[in-house]
Amino acid sequence: MSVEELVKTVIMALMPIFGIAIALYTVRIIKGPTVSDMTLAVDCLSYDVCFFMALLAVYFEAPFLIVCAICLALWTYIFDLYIAKYLERKELGE
Amino acid sequence: MWEIIQQILLYIGIILVVIGALCDLIGALGLLRFPNFFVRLHAATVGTIGGAVYPLFGLTLMTVACDFLGYWKWLLASGSFITALIIMITAPAGSHALARGAHRRGVPVEPKVCDFLEEDKGRGE
Numbered sequence: 001m002s003v004e005e006l007v008k009t010v011i012m013a014l015m016p017i018f019g020i021a022i023a024l025y026t027v028r029i030i031k032g033p034t035v036s037d038m039t040l041a042v043d044c045l046s047y048d049v050c051f052f053m054a055l056l057a058v059y060f061e062a063p064f065l066i067v068c069a070i071c072l073a074l075w076t077y078i079f080d081l082y083i084a085k086y087l088e089r090k091e092l093g094e
Numbered sequence: 095m096w097e098i099i100q101q102i103l104l105y106i107g108i109i110l111v112v113i114g115a116l117c118d119l120i121g122a123l124g125l126l127r128f129p130n131f132f133v134r135l136h137a138a139t140v141g142t143i144g145g146a147v148y149p150l151f152g153l154t155l156m157t158v159a160c161d162f163l164g165y166w167k168w169l170l171a172s173g174s175f176i177t178a179l180i181i182m183i184t185a186p187a188g189s190h191a192l193a194r195g196a197h198r199r200g201v202p203v204e205p206k207v208c209d210f211l212e213e214d215k216g217r218g219e
């Protein structure tokens with residue numbers, strides 16, 4: 001088995017696990033009793049999608065998808081900080 | 095010699111990616127099943143550090159051996175390394191900020207042994 005076949009087989013075998021994980025995170029986003037629960041679930045889902053995008057970049061041989069993953073990770077951090085600031089002071093700054 | 099190193103990196107990377115996928119599933123299950131916010135925070139950290147940082151480091155090692163990508167494999171390897179570093183620094187900081195905000199908002203800490211932040215808030219600090 002060549003390297004390409006091995007890597008693509010592993011990635012294809014891991015895709016159902018990521019599908020189940022993303023579905024469970026989505027259930028928590030919809031059910032979440034408080035805003036902080038929903039934010040936590042969106043946080044985990046974004047980092048998960050970030051890694052999934054890197055896997056797809058290897059699978060489809062499209063390396064520019066990794067740039068989107070970096071931007072998504074930074075955006076998630078800013079989202080966290082904004083929600084935390086709103087929860088603490090009830091305002092979003094000027 | 096370089097081929098042997100590439101084989102070793104490939105297998106280490108595949109093992110890390112598989113472990114990361116399992117950690118991701120465990121984190122999602124914990125986030126769904128745990129009772130309240132401050133317990134769910136633990137599962138969320140398993141889901142981010144174990145489910146995104148470790149497999150991205152594994153992907154860095156794995157793509158070095160992927161010769162079918164041509165020279166783009168170096169872009170993929172460095173990009174996943176930078177992404178893993180960013181997530182490793184920012185995910186704990188974001189979780190701490192969110193926990194502090196939720197505590198200030200009055201989300202109850204359910205299995206509680208001691209809570210110094212609440213005592214400080216009661217004294218008006």
